[in-house]
Amino acid sequence: MSTATTKDHPHLAAEFNRDEPRVNWHDETLWWVRAKRDIAAHKLPEWELLRETASQIKFNVLSNLSTYLEQFEANATKNGIIVHWAADATEHNQIVHGLLEQKGITKMVKSKSMLTEECHLNEYLKEQGIDVIDSDLGERIVQLANEPPSHIVLPCIHKKKEEIGDIFHEHLGSAKGESDPKILTETARQHLREVFLTRRAALTGVNFAVAETGEFVICTNEGNADMGAHLAEIHIASMGIEKLIPERKHLGVFLRLLTRSATGQPITTYSSHFSKPQEGTEIHIVIVDNGRSIQLGREEFRNSLKCIRCGACMNTCPVYRKSGGHSYHTAVAGPIGSILAPNLDMKKYADLPFASTLCGSCSNVCPVKIDIHDQLYKWRQVIVKEGYSPKAKTMAMKAMALTLASPTLYRMGGKTGRLVFKYVPFAVNNKLNPWYNQREMPKAPDESFGEWYAKRKGAKNS
Amino acid sequence: MSREKILAAVKFNQPAAMPLPDMEVLNKLTDVRTDLVSKYKAIATAGGSFVYEVSGFDEIKTIINNEFKAGVKIISALNELSDYIYAETVKHEDGHTFADVELTVLRTQLGVAENGALWLTEKDMGSRVLPFIAQHLAVVISKDDFVPTMAQAYQTIGDADYGYGSFISGPSKTADIEQSLVIGAHGPRSLSVFILS
Amino acid sequence: MRVALFVPCYVDQFYPKAAIATLELLEKLGCEVHYPKNQTCCGQPMANSGYEHLTGGCNNLFVDNFSGYDYVVCPSGSCTLHIKEHLHADGKEDQATEIRKKVYELTEFLVDILRVKQLSASFPYKVGLHHSCHGLRGLRIAQMSELVAEPFSKPAQLLDLVNGLELVPLSRQDDCCGFGGTFCVVEEAVSAKMGKDRVADHISHGAQYITSADLSCLMHLEGILRRQNSDVKVIHVAEILNNSL
Incomplete structure (x- = not known):
């Protein structure tokens, strides 16, 4: 499993575990989020039916995905949105760069998009001379620290406030030694407000795209996606092909599950539905495959594409909690990342399906009922058979x-x-x-x- | 063309058609329309909103006048609150000039009891950025405009045609630093909800 | 009722007392217990490491040993689950299917099949109950904390029948102990940390014993307790239920 070039999960996890008080802190912080999820879920007697319904909707989506994609494209186009298709990460990055180049834009603000992490968009654009600023607070922090996010919902959950204080002191001029989350957040607010007001292009992710209406939905607590998108001339939304849902009414199922599962809130502060561009502005959607259609063809693993990126499997995973997101050396960490990553590169990520005790907690917090731990077991069999085992x-x-x-x-x-x-x-x-x-x-x-x-x-x- | 390549691969690899679930059971289970205002109030308050039950617009004006200094920039989308800049007269092209807006006041016809969310479309906003760029946001809703859950919310929205719409459930917030909740991330530092009786 | 006793390999080799207690308990409860002597292992250590394709020999042997009984009972949730989910044998698939249906973990057998409502066991100690993940989420011998569903616990239900025994509450009722088969050495750092944290939870709630329906978890927790020179001991649930019966 281990290769000379990349450190694998056991090694990275062992490094993380050298500082036991920090492991305890990390573990307890995430367990607290899991506990909040439990409280939120238990407030809904219909919770399990809701999960089952969401799961069935997603199965329907996967089984009709080509139709829904075409339907979405047609309706979005009718709404005045410009749709692009990218077969892989490179094409996605080129499309985004092309759009900026056309308009002569060299600075862009970006809200959270794990897809762009997967595509390494920031690095690519930097090489092309484009300045990208992440506007989600957690993402901005890891960007300034020159690190990838360690969690898909809580990007800097591995960082202590004192460390964030040091980063802000160095880059944003906050007082030395300042570590009060309120003051640090206010510092970021002032800094990013200036960014929002001056950027002509905004890139966002997509939480859900509705085939029936051609609209897409973005969920944030901070309001950063909206601030960026509404103040820019051009809004680029990057989405994986699996983000589709059939009808608008199905949002009523997913929006009830997403944030309760993620953070225990009943809903995010903002659930914004983008249907048409504001007059005089443009909305572009880049629909990205990047291996997803291959995963769709893997019968045993296709339902990993049901994922709505809530992060609940990470918060509950004892291995994630005690090894940290970076030990997974891939954009999407934790249990879900461990069943997604081998599809992209089986050799590089051969260690990840083994970074689990198969305890099964992930599958049971999953709001769309992905059989994550069973897939980890199945990936192990595939990895061994393909010869990626020592x-x-x-x-x-x-x-x-x-x-x-x-x-x-x-x-x-x-x-x-x-x-x-x-x-x-x-x-x-x-x-x-x-x-x-x-x-x-x-x-x-x-x-x-x-x-x-x-x-x-x-x-x-x- | 990647489009054709992707669609062909998806079509080839997708499993046999599976049906959509029946949503009726869920919809009925959740359609409990008692105490919606008090449920809303409890949830929204827990989410950081300030909820006021008011008898009329004069009461709203009084509250706004108490909470905000005279002379600050307030934009209102309500005819009944005409002392302020009227949202219909502002242009979204001027979005960047809203940076100094202290308060945006909007009207909604749909609130959700289970999560404190208020549905606002572009029409209600005047300009999309207004509910986000203002330092504070206030939303007026009638006590009869609440539904129990998101299931009923989308039934109410139906196939409405909007360019943009958002469920807003509280002030802008973040817990990205050590999971400490901080109100006032990039958007409004407060959300006041006025429930008209 | 003809019951075949399935004793997992590591129980046979390292924890014979748990297997003896299981045997005696079942006999006292009226079962005709057989121990197929050519049994070895369920094959899980290979399968969970990605080598399920090497378990054919184990599977064949298992089918030969365990066909033809009314029930197969095992003092391990994990091994039971493996048989239930993965036992297949070329040319003997009917027998394998039959076994998959008839295999029970001990506590679920006592509660669901024998319907045990009373025991004359006594164990006057404070006991922490560790739910093994495979027993809990695989076999569902107790309700997991992830689901919005009625709580229940078959092992706890049985332990409640034991005189003098006090079950201590836990801060995390069903967090994994970190054993995980070969995970325990491949991911040594995380495995040990998970085990240390579970042990600490039990100790902080005053447990004198940690019990479980799975000895693999207990072996791991015992390794940590002994390294810490702790007075807290591990004990298989069968040994408690069989104590002074």
Whole structure:
């Protein structure tokens, strides 16, 4: 799994765990968000029916996606929106750059879009001489820190306020040592207000696109997407092909689930529906595939495309909480990221489906009922079969399979010091064994159950 | 062309058609129309909105006059509140000049009890940026204009034709710094809701 | 009622007392318990590591050992779930299907099939109940905290029948312990941290024992407790239910 060039999840997670108080802080912060989600969900007796309905709508979307895409394009076009199609990240980035170039725009404001993270748009535009400023507070913070977001909803959840204070002091001129979230937010407000008022182009993501009406919906708490879009001459909205929903009324299902699942709020502060451009301005939509149509063809993994990017699976995931978003070395971290990323690059992300205990909490908080943990299991099988598993592991597994398939070999192993378990790593009584770093080995009893049973009077040996 | 390539790949890879679910059960389950104003009030207040139940526009004026200094720039989309700049007279092309607007006052016909959201379309706003760029936002709604959940909200909206519309449920906020809730991110620092009896 | 006892490999090798307690408990409750002696392992260690294709031998052996009983009962939620979800055998698929339907984790067998309403067990200690994820979210032997649904817990229901036993509340009732099969060594740092945090939750609520329907979790938690020189012990739920019966 590990390659010489990229550090894999176990290594990055181990680095994260060197600072245990920080791990505790990270874990507790995210658990708190999970707890808020629980409270919000429990206020709706119909919650599980709502999830099931959302899931069914999304299944319908995936099964009619080509029709809905065409329908959306036709209706959006009728509304005066200009629709573009991008097969991959490069084409997406080129389309965005082309639109800016046409208008002679060199500065753009951008609200949250995980798709642009996936496409590495900021880096691309920077190379083309375009200055991009992220306007979501969390995204602005990680942008100034020159880091990627570590969470799709809470981009700088890994940063402490004192660190943010230092970043703001360096880049935005806040007082040295200032770490009050209120004061830091006000600093960003003043800084970004100036940005909103001076940028001619705004790029946003898309939460939902409605095939029936050609409109799209963007949800924020800060109002940054609206501030950017309404003050710009040109609004570019980037969306993956899976963002479609059939009809406007279905928003009533998804908007009830999205924010309750994400942060425990009943709805975001702003749920803005863009249907037509404001007079004298333009709206462009870039519809991006970038591997999604391939994932759609993978029967076992296609329903990962139901995802509405609420981040609930991350907040509940004990591995995410205790390893941090950056340990996933991909734009979308956590459980959902671990089933999406191998589709894009199986070799590079071969470690991610193994960064889970398969505890299944993710699948059960998921508002659209994606069987995330089952897909993690299935990805493991695919990754091994495709040869992206370490050779030593394969050898050990083969030996173990042989032993466990033979009662004789199994019993022999047991009698000679429970040797059968030399293939089960946790049982190797050796200080080089990772099990032993922080845990004792189980004590071997005098006899196994099988041995005890054989001596038992009246044993019903079968 | 990527368009054709993408559509062909999607068409080839998408599974056999699956039906849309019946939404009736959900819609009926949630259609409980008791105490909508008090439910709204509780949720909106928890979300950081200031909710006032008022008997008429004079009362609204009094509250605004108490809360805002004389002479600050206020834009109103209500005929009944004519002391202020009338939203219909402002042009969205002038959006950038709204940077000094202290208060925007708008009228809505739809509020949602379950989440404190108020539905505002471009027509209600005058200019799209007004409810966002103002330092403060106030929205007037009649007590009879509340629905229980988003399911009924979209039934009410139906197939209305709007260029732009937004559900606004409170003041602009963020919790991006250590999950500490801070009111007043990029948009209004407060949302006042006036419920007309 | 002919019940085949399925003792997972690591229980057989490291925790025979839990298997003995399971056997004795089932017998005292009137079951005719058989122990197919050629059993080894359910194949989960390979499958969860991505090598399900290597489990054919294990599966065949399992089908040979466990066909023809009224029930197959196992003192491990995780291994039970693996059989329920993944047991298939070429040429013996009917038998495999039959076993998948008849395999039960011990506490669900006691509650759902034997309908145990009383026990004369006693265990005068403060006990923390650790729900294994596979038992909880896989087999649904208790209600998970993620769902908006009626709470229940089959192991807790049984533990409530034990004299003197006091179940302690937990801050996080069903957070994963971090064992996860080979995860425990591949992701050692996270695994150990998860285990330490679970242990701390139980200890801070005064638990003297941590119990579970899954020994794999307990083995991991025990490893941490012993490293910390803690007085808190782990014990399989069968050993409690069988105590002084």
